[in-house]
Amino acid sequence: MKKVKHGGNIYEIAEKLGVQKEEIIDFSANINPLGVPNAFKKALIENIDIIENYPDPEYNSLVKAIGKEHQINQNYITVGNGATEVIFSMIASLKPKRSLILAPTFGEYERALMRVGSKVEYFYLKEGNDFCVDDDILKVIDESFDLVILCNPNNPTSQIVEKRRLIKILDHCKKNHVHLMIDEAFIDFVDEPKKETMLSYVEGYNHLYIIKALTKFYALPGLRIGYGITSNRELLEDMNNHKEPWTINSYAAMAGMVLEDESYKKESRQWILAERKAFFDELKKIDQIKVYKPNGNYILFKLLQNKKDMKEALLKKRILIRSCSNYNNLDEVFYRIAIKDQASNTIFIKALKEVLYEG
């Protein structure tokens, strides 16, 4: 199992191009362009010496903030070094023998499953259905599976699974004794996060595992903070007994405070709602691409006629996008782009048109 190439390796790209990474507009990583919340930045600077001590091994203040934010029992929460650590350690404790994941989806589920020797089956999302999860998934899931992993909204398609369908899947999984993991790392960006999240089902369904991250919405990917929520206490204890100590650094352990930054949340909501619509509307006008209506802070599109290497072509204009050629069930005509600030999005539209129509 090789390492997955993700978006965001702007370091390597900049070195290859012989430019500073600041000279490249990075549409390959899906990060809130508002940047690190100011109050948190101030707190980091004031507590810059905090790394002289080991972090609290129980991460109490972070766990408390997460519990408060979601109105959830603190004992249901496990924190990790990014959502990735939570996914890997949860899967290591669940020890599934046969698992179902979407195709396409985020590449690390498969790596985590392979690491514990799980057989991996794919639910191939249909292009004709705009890569949405439909009820066919219920026909596929049966007792032979141990684990189903959904990503909502899905990465890289930016499609959500409708809530009523998620509930059906949840019940169907329960009936078939299948664990259900839902990665909600990007859910804070959707139109109505509170309506879409499955958090309220955690209490009643102990085969449900929700993954979240502070990475994307609070623009902290370099700090590494993710968490998992489940009422399966036995599993949480097993994870706790097997995990490496102190995987979350002291600065990240302070980050619970961003969850209380109401003005940052409000400003971010305003940005995403406005820019998602505006960016999508502009992209839709381009007849040489098919754009999938986004629900997250990123957009999947497909080249229709002009099938040149769009990543290479845009790099010449100092714009980095994510090729989707290494996703199962996608190929080199699919690309994912982040939704950024208005100015950057406008530059992107212009550059894309130039490549498509003048190139």
Place this chain on the structure above:
Amino acid sequence: MKKVKHGGNIYEIAEKLGVQKEEIIDFSANINPLGVPNAFKKALIENIDIIENYPDPEYNSLVKAIGKEHQINQNYITVGNGATEVIFSMIASLKPKRSLILAPTFGEYERALMRVGSKVEYFYLKEGNDFCVDDDILKVIDESFDLVILCNPNNPTSQIVEKRRLIKILDHCKKNHVHLMIDEAFIDFVDEPKKETMLSYVEGYNHLYIIKALTKFYALPGLRIGYGITSNRELLEDMNNHKEPWTINSYAAMAGMVLEDESYKKESRQWILAERKAFFDELKKIDQIKVYKPNGNYILFKLLQNKKDMKEALLKKRILIRSCSNYNNLDEVFYRIAIKDQASNTIFIKALKEVLYEG
């Protein structure tokens, strides 16, 4: 396998005592009292926004600095979220079936070994021999082992394995096809680090794995940076293919610069050489304890007659020490204390005497 209780959970202790953690002098964690190097602190503040981006997945600047520091091929280096991640992922890739560790030693080796299902055997260090590794270990190591782990200087004993003995062990392991991991996390504190390290053997022996950390010497335990060095390229590739992405945060990825902070190194060397001797000399004068001559920045001692719970007694004086009762081959009369600044060490001596003679 339960979580190991380490030193340093000053958060829990402070809460239990109902005091601020700053009111407690922490002798339980072995950290350079000079604190975070100033130049690095300044760089952190100047680059506080760096967490808005994912870290470089290859951590090139960190790896380059480590290679330069040790004059070692960069391709031999793997970096991790603290030495612990390197230990866990190296062991996961080595997949030993039968392993030998010292008793007592750092508790995470055993947890990492158990996680991959290795049988764990112990080389019991002899109290009569001040818990030093002797040539008897050569009689124990045979072809039935896959991996031997040494910690040099050993934690919590603060004893070093003599270089000539290490070389014998290295050759003996080679002859018997046994991998040898040496954890040098505390080696920068010994009298002559360059003389004691086994780094120069990496090139010629690809069954040798050296573990290091920036945590202790540069007072960065909360930042989480460790690394491993080996010429076993196949193993490094396997680790790389199995590891979680971005386990090292963006601030930690900047930390290579501390390795070039010559004035910090010099000041730290002056401190440790002076304080180790002074603290040890004072402790030796106390007839109710046996003190083991330290080589690291921490000291193991044993209560002789007065066998009260020294950790509890000192906590009443707002001093936290590490009980060694949960180490294999030690018990509740053994304690480990950090070597701190002169003022703190003096307070400790006074408090210890009060508990022993007045308590």
